[in-house]
Amino acid sequence: MNGPLKRAALACLLMFGLLMINVNYLQAVRAEELRDDSRNTRNFFARYEVERGRITAGDKVLAESVDTGDQEFRFQRRYPEGKVYAPITGFFAPESERDIERAENSLLDGSSADLLIRRSIDLFTAKQTKGANVDLTINPRAQEAAYKALGESGKKGALVAIEPKTGAILAMVSIPTYDPNPLSKPSKEDVNAAYNKLDEDEDQPLLNRAIERTYPPGSTFKVVTTAAYLESDDTVGPETQVDAPQRLDLPNTTADLPNSGGAACGSGRVTLSFALEKSCNTPFGKIAMDLGYDAMRDQALKFGIGGDPIEIPLPVAGSTIGPEADQAALANAAIGQRDNQMTPLQMAMIAAGIANNGVVMKPYLVNKIADSEGGEVDSANPDELDTAMSEDSARKLQEMMVNVVNKGTASAAQIPGVTVGGKTGTAETAQGRAPHAWFISFAPAEDPKVAVALIVESGSAGSDASGGQTAAPIAKSVMEAVLGR
Incomplete structure (x- = not known):
């Protein structure tokens, strides 16, 4: 060559x-x-060629694809009860997805490797491939009761309900909410305009307050402090006497810890159950200082606080009791203030763990996944997160939380014929602003079917908001819905 x-x-x-x-x-x-x-643009049009699977909960269709008859934008997403379930379903937009639509996107659009056999069969039979259907753990009655009680009252806040024995999430409401339907149109211009309007809204309707925002938990956190105390000594119980001064002297500061409104807590020495029933601050501040930061941190970690990130499969913001500082900071963290920050989901996990005799289950939203012909692709497998406390300690704490409802600050949560356990919380925010109102609960105490955590945000329930008066009645309506009352 x-x-x-x-x-x-x-x-x-x-x-x-x-x-x-x-x-x-x-x-x-x-x-x-x-x-x-x-x-x-090819990718843009392709997003609307596939009939995405449905998102369901019980007998409710929360999201489905409808045939528009348009050859370019054949299938459009529709959310029949959009505002009620938007914090869970999210939306499917021209260029993005959100929440369950994002977390389960490859299954919903049929591209997941788990659907390979289904796609092969469809190819062989010349059927158009469809996405898998995602069924959620949500109880529609509980979800709608929570939305009605919280959303239609003009309040801002969030509620999470969990099945204690499995970790299945029965309700997850965040208010204000939004309608996902305008965000699912096959028009970038229309969707961007709708999204920007929501994104610029100072009430933050796109924010899922149940899992994406943390708050000081106030006195609801006293159940964690109580759990740490019970676990420190097996002789401690509801009738154990604890110091309850009108003001607790905090070291290295002139800002001592008072009870709510500066009131006395009994005669200055009361039973542990009485302290929880009346939500006194000083006994729990002293208990935490006596136990020390390590004991409080370890107890919190067993409930899932400060541990590995939680996904349900939606990502959940991390909760924390705050870093180790001085004794004064620890006393305030023990009553749910200072650097103590919790998501409503985390507080629901705490209530559920106590109700489930000390065993905290991993929370989850997806019940099962089925292909377009109904064949099961996957199903939930409840799993333990940790054992937060012994069964003996849990039963003692259950008894005290029942006393809170029967003769303490949470009488508004009573359900005739049902034994309810609960704990109220009124969490201070910025100086001069109204407090957050919290409530956590479970029912029936003997065989728990539901645990609830609820926050009503500062300013949306009036200046006299409290966990007992503001939040407990809302939680009661959700528990009644789950129990069929």
Whole structure:
């Protein structure tokens, strides 16, 4: 072969090699970037070619794809009861997804490897591939009761209800909410306008307050302090006498810890149950200082506070009792103030763990997944997160929480014929602002079917808001819905 032919052959080989490198680079390295590029109109149209699976809860369809008859935008997402379930379902938009629509996207659009057999069958039978259906653990009666009680009252806040024995989430409401239907239109211009309006709303309707925001838990956290005390000594119980001064002297500061309104707590020495029933501050501040930060941190961790990130499968903001500081900070953290920050989901897990004899289950939202023909792809497998306390300690704490409802600050949560356990909380916020109103509960105490955590945000329930008067009646309506009352 002469020189020119050799050089031509070498040049062709080099160009072919460069072409192959470029093809592999585009397909392997930049594939996702190019697929998600907003200028990729092919990807835009392709999102509407597939009939996404339904999202359901019980007998309710929460999200479905409807045939528009348009060849370019054939299927559009529809949310029949959008505002009620929006914090859970999220939305499917031209360029993005949110919440369950995002977390289970590959199943809903049929691209998941778990659906390979179904896609192969559809290909062989010339059927159009459809996405899998995602069934949630949500109890529609409980969800709608929570939405009505919290949402229609003009309050801001969040509620989470959990089945204590499994960790299944029965209700998750965040108020204010939004309608996901305008965000599912196959029009970038319309969707962007609708989204920007929601995003700029100072009430933050797109924020899922149940799992994406933390708050000081106030006196509801006293159940964790009580759990730590019970676990520290098996002789401690509801009738154990504890110091309850009108003001607790805190070391290295002139700002002592008072009870609510500066009131006395009994005669200055009361039973542990009485202290919880009346939600005194000073006994729990002293208990925490006596136990020390490590004991409080370890007890909190057993309830899931400060541990590994939680996904349900939606990501959940981390809760914390705050860093180790001085004794004064610890006393305030023990009553749910200072740097103590909790999500409503975390507080529901605490209530559920106590109700479940000390065993905290991992919370989850997805009940089962089925392909388009009804074949099961996956189903929930309840799993333990941790044992927060012994069964003996849990039963003592259950008894005290029942006393809180029967003869303490949470009488508004009483349900005739049902033994309810609970704890109220009124959490201070910024100086000059009204407090948050909290309530956590479970029922029936003998065989718990539901645990609830609820927060009504500062300012949305009046200046005299309290966990007992403001939050407990809302939680009661949700417990009644789960129990069929």
